[in-house]
Amino acid sequence: MTAARDERERLSVEVWRGRDEGRFETFAVPHRANQTVLDVVTWIQRHAAPALAYRFACRVGVCGSCAMTVNGRPRWTCRTHVSKVAGADRRLRIEPLRNLPRIKDLAVDLTPFFEKWQRAQGRFTPTRNRADPLAPVSPESPARKAADAGIECINCAVCHAACDVVGWDPDYLGPAALNRAWTLVNDERDGDRRGVLQAAAAGGGCHSCHTHGSCVEHCPVGLNPTAGIAGLKRRSLLDLVGSGLP
Amino acid sequence: MSPARLYLLQRATALILAPLVLVHLGLILIAVEGGLTAAEILGRTRGSVGWAAFYGLFVLAAAIHAPIGLRNVIHEHTSWRGRSLGFATIALGLLLAGLGARAVIAVVAVP
Known part of the structure; x- marks a missing residue:
């Protein structure tokens, strides 16, 4: 696989790490067909940052637990396809929901x-x-x-x-x-x-x-x-x- | 006073103010364009029950409408809460009513 192709197939994903004080950490995540934002976050936790905190349960848009801020807008990440939000530059910025106290990384206190x-x-x-x-x-x-x-x-x-x-x-x-x-x-x-x-x-x-x-x-x-x-x-x-x- | 009453009062006074403001602005344009002097304007307003009622209602509606709106803005954008905010709202309403009444009396009272 060439470097150019490898880069083309990866998403650049900035994820908030920390609580109120913290920073964005950038991950290169493989871009796959029909990939959701929740898939991306799960990939990061399983392959790059095991301590990443986030919340999900059903993965099919029923439980309402996986909402996060994606590229500035609050979204249900399990039903939000990367192709819908990433744009041509394949960049994602994922933060916790606004207006709720932060616990850690992408998890907020409901x-x-x-x-x-x-x-x-x-x-x-x-x-x-x-x-x-x-x-x-x-x-x-x-x-x-x-x-x-x-x-x-x-x-x-x-x-x-x-x-x-x-x-x-x-x-x-x-x-x-x-x-x-x-x-x-x-x-x-x-x-x-x-x-x-x-x-x-x-x-x-x-x-x-x-x-x-x-x-x-x-x-x-x-x-x-x-x-x-x-x-x-x-x-x-x-x-x-x-x-x-x- | 309950939020529902405050909401009702603010919307009701907005309904009253909307046509009154339009008439008031139209009046200013007509007076300026028509070249009326202050003495000519006072000649029309002094002793007029109609103008007294018009501007009396205007002042009353504004004195209710504005403090409720300002209270909402303060409530949303500062940490000021409680009875002191309520008293300040009432005080502003009374101030506006007093200043407005003074102005109305000045143009409608017969010297």
């Missing part, structure tokens, strides 16, 4: 992210037990359609990392938590929809959103948290004038 889900009351409050019959829910009702539109979130925190307001205001709940709240506000089976709405509209809640739409732009599964947050704003204003949720 505790604040999930604490915000709890603050937004992003959890289902049941009204039935296992002995009760299944709740009949019409898939055609407007509320169910609104819930269905946001229900496929995989908790990857890409929207959280992409959101400017999350970066400015540490109190802001962020698009993922508010999107979850919106699905519950529209879930007729939930036993505390008003409580969810009030939690989502409290300080740092839906009214802090600037409607920049970065969450929509970056969501890997194509959700529209901005629309859900706008819905929460609308519902909380209706609630103020007494025509909100029961």
Whole structure:
């Protein structure tokens, strides 16, 4: 193999090493067909830097654990093909997600992210037990359609990392938590929809959103948290004038 | 005051301000282009209930709208939080309302 061909078949990959203080380390990684960014990171850990810390689980875009910043944009690395992001110069720069505390290298601490889900009351409050019959829910009702539109979130925190307001205001709940709240506000089976709405509209809640739409732009599964947050704003204003949720 | 109320107040006052600002700007252009003197303008505004209502509403809406927006900017870009920020917001609103009311009175009150 000639040197020129060898160089052509390699990617130049800069990877963040360290925590808040650290540096980029550059690796030459073999470029393969249908290679994902997660494949690249895994190759580096297995062949060049065994101490490299990163997080993944399913590798097929379901678990939401492998999100990182790739060439400046937050992405799910297991479903991001190198050919889509590397460009003609075959360069990649991989960093941890923004807006979350760093643990080591590419791994961030998701505790604040999930604490915000709890603050937004992003959890289902049941009204039935296992002995009760299944709740009949019409898939055609407007509320169910609104819930269905946001229900496929995989908790990857890409929207959280992409959101400017999350970066400015540490109190802001962020698009993922508010999107979850919106699905519950529209879930007729939930036993505390008003409580969810009030939690989502409290300080740092839906009214802090600037409607920049970065969450929509970056969501890997194509959700529209901005629309859900706008819905929460609308519902909380209706609630103020007494025509909100029961 | 709850974030939802602040949000509602800021949006409602924005709705009020939008046409008032356009009329105000149009008025300035007409007055300047038309060559009206200060005395001629005061002759039209003094004792006018309509102009008093127009600019009174303008000042009230601006005095509510601006401090809420400034509070949001401070909240997002500094670590200032809590009651002191709330008091500062109210103080700014009162200051704007006071200065605005003084200006309105100056042009509509009959000497």
